[in-house]
Amino acid sequence: MTMMKTSSRWSGIGFQALAVLLALAFTTVVMLISGADPLQVYQNIITGALGSPTKVDDILVAWTPLLLATAGLLLTFTAGLWNIGIEGQITLGAIFTTWALRVLQPTDLPPTLIVAVGFLAGALGGMFWAGLVGLLKIFGNVNEIFGGLGLNFVATALTIWLIFGPWKRPGVGSMSGTEPFPLELWLPTLPGFRLSPLALAMGIIAIAIVYILLRGTYFGLRLKAVGRNGRAAFLMGIPTTRYMLMAFLLCGLMAGLAGATQVLAVYHRLIPSISSGYGFLGMMVAMLVNYQALWAAPVALFFAALNIGSIQLPIVLKLDSSLSGVLQGSLVLFVLLMDGVRRRLTRS
Amino acid sequence: MKVELIHIHKHFGAVHANNDINLTVESGKIQGILGENGAGKSTLMKILSGYIQADSGEIRLDGTPVKISSPSDAIRMGIGMLHQDPLDFPPMRVVDNLLIGQDGGLFPNRREVVRAFNELQSQFGFSIDPYAYVDTLTVGERQQLEILRLLWLGARVLILDEPTTGISASQKEKLFETLRKLAAQGMSVIFVSHKLEDVEFLCDRIAVFRKGELVGEVDPPYVTDELVKLMFGRVISLEEKRRYETCDVSFHLDHVTIEDYRLQIRDINLTVSCGEVIGLAGMEGSGQVQFLRTCAGLIRPVAGEINLGGRRLTGKPYRAFLEAGIAYVPASRMEEGLIPGLSLTEHFILAEEQNGFFINFDKALATTRQRIEDFNIKGTPVSTVESLSGGNQQRALLAMLRQPVNLLLLEHPTRGLDIESAIWIWGKLKERCKQGTSIIFTSADLEEILQYSDRILVFYGGKVSPPLDAESTTVEQLGQLIGGKGF
Numbered sequence: 001m002t003m004m005k006t007s008s009r010w011s012g013i014g015f016q017a018l019a020v021l022l023a024l025a026f027t028t029v030v031m032l033i034s035g036a037d038p039l040q041v042y043q044n045i046i047t048g049a050l051g052s053p054t055k056v057d058d059i060l061v062a063w064t065p066l067l068l069a070t071a072g073l074l075l076t077f078t079a080g081l082w083n084i085g086i087e088g089q090i091t092l093g094a095i096f097t098t099w100a101l102r103v104l105q106p107t108d109l110p111p112t113l114i115v116a117v118g119f120l121a122g123a124l125g126g127m128f129w130a131g132l133v134g135l136l137k138i139f140g141n142v143n144e145i146f147g148g149l150g151l152n153f154v155a156t157a158l159t160i161w162l163i164f165g166p167w168k169r170p171g172v173g174s175m176s177g178t179e180p181f182p183l184e185l186w187l188p189t190l191p192g193f194r195l196s197p198l199a200l201a202m203g204i205i206a207i208a209i210v211y212i213l214l215r216g217t218y219f220g221l222r223l224k225a226v227g228r229n230g231r232a233a234f235l236m237g238i239p240t241t242r243y244m245l246m247a248f249l250l251c252g253l254m255a256g257l258a259g260a261t262q263v264l265a266v267y268h269r270l271i272p273s274i275s276s277g278y279g280f281l282g283m284m285v286a287m288l289v290n291y292q293a294l295w296a297a298p299v300a301l302f303f304a305a306l307n308i309g310s311i312q313l314p315i316v317l318k319l320d321s322s323l324s325g326v327l328q329g330s331l332v333l334f335v336l337l338m339d340g341v342r343r344r345l346t347r348s
Numbered sequence: 349m350k351v352e353l354i355h356i357h358k359h360f361g362a363v364h365a366n367n368d369i370n371l372t373v374e375s376g377k378i379q380g381i382l383g384e385n386g387a388g389k390s391t392l393m394k395i396l397s398g399y400i401q402a403d404s405g406e407i408r409l410d411g412t413p414v415k416i417s418s419p420s421d422a423i424r425m426g427i428g429m430l431h432q433d434p435l436d437f438p439p440m441r442v443v444d445n446l447l448i449g450q451d452g453g454l455f456p457n458r459r460e461v462v463r464a465f466n467e468l469q470s471q472f473g474f475s476i477d478p479y480a481y482v483d484t485l486t487v488g489e490r491q492q493l494e495i496l497r498l499l500w501l502g503a504r505v506l507i508l509d510e511p512t513t514g515i516s517a518s519q520k521e522k523l524f525e526t527l528r529k530l531a532a533q534g535m536s537v538i539f540v541s542h543k544l545e546d547v548e549f550l551c552d553r554i555a556v557f558r559k560g561e562l563v564g565e566v567d568p569p570y571v572t573d574e575l576v577k578l579m580f581g582r583v584i585s586l587e588e589k590r591r592y593e594t595c596d597v598s599f600h601l602d603h604v605t606i607e608d609y610r611l612q613i614r615d616i617n618l619t620v621s622c623g624e625v626i627g628l629a630g631m632e633g634s635g636q637v638q639f640l641r642t643c644a645g646l647i648r649p650v651a652g653e654i655n656l657g658g659r660r661l662t663g664k665p666y667r668a669f670l671e672a673g674i675a676y677v678p679a680s681r682m683e684e685g686l687i688p689g690l691s692l693t694e695h696f697i698l699a700e701e702q703n704g705f706f707i708n709f710d711k712a713l714a715t716t717r718q719r720i721e722d723f724n725i726k727g728t729p730v731s732t733v734e735s736l737s738g739g740n741q742q743r744a745l746l747a748m749l750r751q752p753v754n755l756l757l758l759e760h761p762t763r764g765l766d767i768e769s770a771i772w773i774w775g776k777l778k779e780r781c782k783q784g785t786s787i788i789f790t791s792a793d794l795e796e797i798l799q800y801s802d803r804i805l806v807f808y809g810g811k812v813s814p815p816l817d818a819e820s821t822t823v824e825q826l827g828q829l830i831g832g833k834g835f
Contacts, residue, residue, distance in 0.1 A: 089489055216706050216707055216709070217706055217707060218697070218702045218704075218705065218707055219705070220477070220739070221690075221694055221697060221698060221707065222698065224687075224689075224690065224694075225687050225694075225698055227689065228688060228689050228690065229683075229684075229687040229688060231683065231684050232683070232685055232686055232687050233687065233698075235666075235676060235678065235684055235685070236698055236699060236748075237667060237670045238698070239667070265728075304757045309513050
């Protein structure tokens with residue numbers, strides 16, 4: 001029995017390694033097709049990510065919202081929900097934060113308090129948008145994928161309207177976003193770097209909380225039950241709709257905080273694509289780690305590094321920086337594929 | 349067309365679903381196939397219509413041996429099967445449903461199809477609008493559509509699986525008339541049913557199935573008792589029964605009416621005493637499950653009152669029933685009862701009252717070890733439920749029930765279990781009865797019902813018999829009621 005267990009674990013790791021190799025091979029082929037020298041590209045990504053302390057700083061800045069989004073998504077995935085709407089939830093968080101700051105900026109309140117209210121507002125914004133998806137699913141019978149997708153578009157449109165309408169810069173609105181906030185409303189950073197330790201701490205705490213929730217609490221276990229067999233969970237007396245709604249709200253809270261950090265610690269204003277795709281990237285991280293909170297943090301860090309590492313590709317090699325997306329996406333696909341292959345082989 | 353089935357065998361795992369079946373259906377005749385659920389009727393019909401293949405045996409059509417390896421093969425050879433649940437495409441129009449099964453070019457000729465369809469249906473006096481959407485038709489009309497579709501595809505043998513379930517009396521009359529007309533035209537009709545009345549009324553010959561075997565063929569005039577004896581087999585011995593007094597937490601149903609899209613069960617009155625066991629007999633789909641789920645609070649009755657020990661539960665949500673001490677154990681263990689991927693320990697934690705925010709895993713592990721021992725479950729605390737055998741899953745489900753339970757509702761508590769497990773499970777259940785728990789259970793096994801129940805309700809097409817005393821009821825009486833005689 002134990003023999004079989006260990007052998008299946010080793011075969012699992014073997015298949016994972018094979019998946020990584022296949023993803024690298026696939027990405028290499030894509031590079032060859034686009035006429036680039038793969039070795040040079042990989043070297044560039046590595047130096048682009050780790051070449052200097054500033055680069056490492058950039059990775060950590062990108063890691064923060066990705067951690068928050070992934071942490072939230074682990075909860076919705078556990079409840080069996082595909083929270084595609086996370087992008088819109090991040091966006092609404094950013095909008096609410098910006099709103100709170102704009103309202104409180106002219107007052108005499110201390111800047112620290114305004115920033116704190118900004119975070120709170122962001123969390124509420126994300127919860128509001130996620131709550132809508134949940135209510136639509138539970139009471140309107142609208143699948144969360146469709147509801148989320150629709151609300152993503154609404155969120156984007158809302159951002160654009162705010163930037164070019166009520167919140168436009170003095171003079172003429174522009175794609176560069178709203179008027180930047182004054183320095184005292186910026187989240188404090190390490191001297192000489194862009195990283196805000198407070199924001200990073202929030203991301204790490206979020207993933208830690210999710211890890212503990214899912215591992216050792218009644219809440220986490222019931223969420224798991226709802227996700228794996230909602231009918232049986234209901235018959236056992238678990239209020240399934242309440243748990244689904246809570247998963248949405250908690251995910252929205254973390255997504256909203258991600259949006260808030262984007263405003264308070266990174267851009268210091270509302271810009272059109274404020275979510276930077278961290279919601280979808282978080283989905284890929286969650287799928288890649290098979291919804292295990294323990295592995296989410298390092299994998300999210302790796303993905304953040306790939307994102308940062310590919311930024312200089314257009315300048316140095318005239319390649320599009322979306323190449324990192326090809327690697328990330330193919331990694332997820334091949335890991336899922338190899339998992340399917342392994343199951344098929346071990347079953348027969 | 350003459351159909352001959354010769355030495356047909358079919359195994360599903362350890363179950364011998366068809367054991368050496370020999371059956372001949374002459375053309376122009378209506379052949380009845382009678383038997384309990386699981387007697388092997390449907391298996392044989394699926395073999396004939398190409399859905400599954402026999403392990404061995406031969407099928408001859410008009411004397412020629414044939415190999416039927418798919419439903420489309422079957423229809424090409426002229427065998428059409430009408431399923432219990434119509435296999436149509438509800439969100440589409442009638443005419444498109446006809447076009448789907450047809451070989452033909454990329455652009456079907458709709459107008460021609462509509463003309464042919466109307467001509468065909470006028471032969472039988474049907475009046476279905478070819479442009480209507482299928483989901484606006486009644487079950488009876490959908491059946492008519494399915495018959496027309498099969499005829500249109502060239503069927504010369506028509507198999508009907510429980511066709512009279514869910515249709516009105518007038519539609520049934522029309523169906524029988526149609527089938528007689530088809531037989532007169534030389535078609536062979538195979539009519540599969542558990543309804544004695546229908547089979548006796550319609551069929552030229554009846555073949556009776558029991559436990560995978562064809563136990564006898566009967567020609568008219570039919571003697572109902574003879575058919576019942578063939579269907580259910582031997583006589584059953586009864587155990588000593590205890591008497592029960594009404595007690596203060598007895599369960600009452602007062603003029604309860606239940607409705608769903610197929611059935612209406614009207615005016616049920618029942619009082620269940622503490623420790624009493626009520627068995628629900630009847631063919632599957634006769635309303636037992638709806639009744640059980642109404643008692644569990646999962647279906648809201650359209651009329652009447654439900655209360656437990658004076659506590660009114662009518663219209664309350666499922667959780668209120670649960671809190672009142674009513675527990676429901678569904679038949680589909682992995683679909684509705686257990687959660688795949690979670691371990692036994694996790695299941696027992698979920699079933700317990702919440703105690704704080706964090707789970708005490710040491711305590712949970714100790715409880716689980718105890719339950720595994722008490723309930724004789726072959727598995728470890730970390731075993732996932734899907735890795736357990738059916739019998740052990742059932743034990744786990746029973747082990748998860750909270751104490752105390754006032755009313756226990758069980759759907760097929762021993763289905764698919766070996767005899768040893770079944771006896772063990774009933775031992776545990778009877779232990780609970782001694783502590784005052786009442787039980788209502790369904791079973792397809794008449795022996796089980798007669799042996800363990802104090803009183804029996806028989807369901808037939810949405811009708812419920814008055815409670816029968818299990819001691820004074822014979823298997824023949826029960827069989828007749830199940831077949832719809834005596835309502």
